[in-house]
Amino acid sequence: MYQGRMNTGQLPGATPAIPPMFPNMLPQFGALQMMPVQAMTQQATRHARRVYVGGLPPTANEQSVATYFSHVMSAIGGNTAGPGDAVVNVYINHEKKFAFVEMRSVEEASNAMALDGIIFEGAPVKVRRPSDYNPSLAATLGPSQPNPNLNLSVVGLSPGSAGGLEGPDRIFVGGLPYYFTESQIRELLESFGPLRGFDLVKDRETGNSKGYAFCVYQDLSVTDIACGALNGIKMGDKTLTVRRANQGTTQPKPEQESVLLHAQQQIALQRFMLAAPSGAPATKVVCLTEVVNPEELKDDNDYEDIVEDMRTECAKFGTLVNVIIPRPLLDGDMAAGVGKVFLEYTDTEGATKARQGLNGRKFGGNEVLAVFYPENKFAEGDYSG
Structure with a gap:
């Protein structure tokens, strides 16, 4: 049973055609017999030819992204597969504001990695490898780093920022x-x-x-x-x-x-x-760690006692709006924030007094750590910080 211990003393895209199992049985198609092989090659290299572009503005669409990146690739000297546009396909997730941009070649995709932070329609965007990128396999397909001679200054970038993260x-x-x-x-x-x-x-x-x-x-x-x-x-x-x-x-x-x-x-x-916890900007929310044991939170009566104990003690520093103590899930798994106590005050003055008064206090043999917690995350019910 819980006993109070706080005290002041202590990419989509078109799927390539499946090659026929017996292509020689289809002589009537002539040169078209080679297309499935080409499609297979494109599929095998796609992970190394695509780039992830994040942070797109709401106005972005497939055509505007394709046109912009083709133009930029040409401007910096990043096109290596001959004349024409470097971008062959774009898929946009409008809800999450990112796109997969498919280039003609592995080398052009590597050159595009130098474009991290470029301004697209007034917003800086992130350019990264996609999650299915296989570095060891890609190394056998072409260069994995941007060409060091790209003229990034023409688009307002300096070399080494993104490419250096590979x-x-x-x-x-x-x-x-x-x-x-x-x-x-x-x-x-x-x-x-x-x-x-x-x-x-x-x-x-x-x-x-x-x-x-x-x-x-x-x-x-x-x-x-x-x-x-x-x-x-x-x-x-x-x-x-x-x-x-x-x-x-x-x-x-x-x-x-x-x-x-x-x-x-x-x-x-x-x-x-x-x-130093005081290095964080003051907010109305204070997060306490080293205060409660997850095992103590499973029993409903113990949990209510802990909440009331916290509310009584922590109200001494200011007007409390809320006390949140995340509990383990019913299946026993640990939910985000279990083991922490979140105190929301009406103003930063009360929160500051609480942080100063509680930080370092002994609680159950442990030394409490009190830090300010972002108000927006607390309001969203995000206790993972």
Whole structure:
């Protein structure tokens, strides 16, 4: 049974025709016998010839996207398959505002990766590989990196931003607190050297951070050093996971140990600066961790006692609008936010007092961590942060 413990002391597209099993039995079709083979080749290379374009404005349609990207590819010198348009097909998901753009060749699709961030109808769009992209297979079909001689300046881009996020030295940075800004994250990563490419992954609908990013360093020799120094560091209520995106965790080589130690010392100041919960902008919602055990939330009576205990104690800091304590699902699975307590106040003043008063307090032998929580996510019932 629960006992109160809080106290102030403690791509669609046309499907290629299926080739006949016995093509020699159809001599009347003559040269058309080769079409199924060509269609098979197109299907096999499609994953490497398509690019994902995200963040499209509502006005975008298949024709406007095809015309624009064909024009841009020609302008930067990205067309390598001869005269004509580089784009052969476009599929748009209007609801989610993204498109798959199919190029004529694998090389042209790789060149298109340099267009990440280009302005389309007044909005910057993301250009990425599709989810079915197979890097090892694509490497046998053609170049996987944009041509370094593309004239990106004619379309207002600089080389190296998107193309630099491909390859074995790409780093995955997970466990980022949602309130960290792009500039804060870049500053942290650039402690080890300048970045060739950086991408903070955001929700396409809300524009909010999803809590993870990818980067590549200009000096690839610091890749393992940065991973070793950053992985496991506490940031607010999160713990960073930093590793090579395609190869899992890689341990630094012995000769890098002294460099790694220096890097860890170098990062200490920024670690304290960024880890402080007060670094988040003040909101009306406070999130508490290390407060409740999921097992305590299963029994209805215990749950009601916990909610009332929280409401009584936390109302001392300001006028409470709501107390949300996510519970495990009926099948036993953990729903988003289980183990956390969310406190909504009428104003940021009350929330600030609560964060300051509750952060660091001992609760059931654990030290409570209190951070501000985005109001828009709380209003949407998103407790995953």
